[in-house]
């Protein structure tokens with residue numbers, strides 16, 4: 001026991017001394033040690049257990065350490081751990097086939113990347129080369145990754161210190177709870193958000209715009225389910241002006257929304273689809289772009305000026321094949337849809353009735369947000385210090401939450417059970433009672 005406790009302490013010391021962390025001032029090093037995991041739970045070295053309702057960075061869709069996927073990675077590691085992207089590799093072809101089989105008709109090719117940012121980076125590159133235009137339009141309430149164009153496409157604060165890429169324009173997407181358009185119904189929000197986008201396109205010059213880049217359901221920015229007609233309306237605007245539509249499915253794809261792709265729930269067909277996270281639950285870093293036949297044909301004779309040493313890395317590919325197979329055979333996407341509808345949605349609605357601090361709950365599948373407010377009338381966000389305190393209280397009770405701005409994102413693995421939802425909801429309930 002004391003040895004295990006020592007391991008936690010030593011892990012923290014090594015981390016503090018030598019690990020440089022993402023998006024943080026390095027003086028505030030993380031305290032939570034995670035040594036192992038299984039399903040929806042993780043443990044530190046000393047055996048302290050946490051129920052993971054974050055899926056880490058909303059990516060561990062099949063839960064931690066799925067034995068079939070771990071075994072597939074082990075088998076691939078014994079066969080061939082790595083190979084150049086310019087070779088033919090069976091696992092790579094299989095992974096690409098598994099992905100396009102879940103995409104709409106007319107998507108036959110996949111370009112593999114290391115993660116979500118470089119997926120968007122390369123989708124943007126393809127859109128620019130295909131159209132011969134420069135500008136990329138994306139929303140202020142978005143996150144698209146931390147590389148050159150992806151971070152400048154991003155709308156949130158992380159863009160601002162990184163604005164070195166050119167050709168990016170931002171607009172407001174629909175968000176009824178905090179409407180930019182003085183809307184009071186989803187229909188109004190949809191119509192007015194489309195009118196706003198139409199004006200931005202006209203003002204920017206339609207012939208200068210290569211693509212509109214959107215998360216099908218904005219994730220980090222607050223899990224805003226698109227209102228009726230919005231995505232179809234964006235498609236229509238794009239078509240009118242020869243603009244491509246890139247849908248970022250990095251967070252919302254592969255089961256999170258209760259569907260293979262989140263956009264499957266809406267009347268919209270993108271030109272490029274970017275993915276990462278849930279495609280293999282992050283067991284090995286991977287992402288990519290699913291390319292429509294029309295755009296793929298642009299590069300039949302013309303060289304695609306982009307590539308990565310690890311594009312289609314065998315360990316990542318084997319983990320994608322096994323992940324998509326177990327998601328299918330174990331009905332994991334169907335579970336996400338059902339549990340959202342019968343357990344998470346109703347439980348969060350009940351919490352919202354009970355706790356004044358909840359301004360709104362919204363979501364679907366295993367992709368939900370509770371928006372916390374200091375005042376229900378003014379909808380003033382709950383202050384950061386109070387959010388921090390609530391996060392600490394949840395961790396104290398053994399729940400690993402996903403806290404973003406003034407929201408708690410309820411984002412467990414797609415394999416979550418009704419019992420685990422009840423366990424988490426009891427902790428939310430307890431902690432929100434103190435807010």
Ligand code: PLP
Nearest residue numbers: 115116117143144145250251276
């Ligand atoms: N796109 C979306 C919608 C995301 O949520 C993220 C990561 O959170 C990314 C892109 C970037 O992915 P990665 O961190 O794998 O580069």
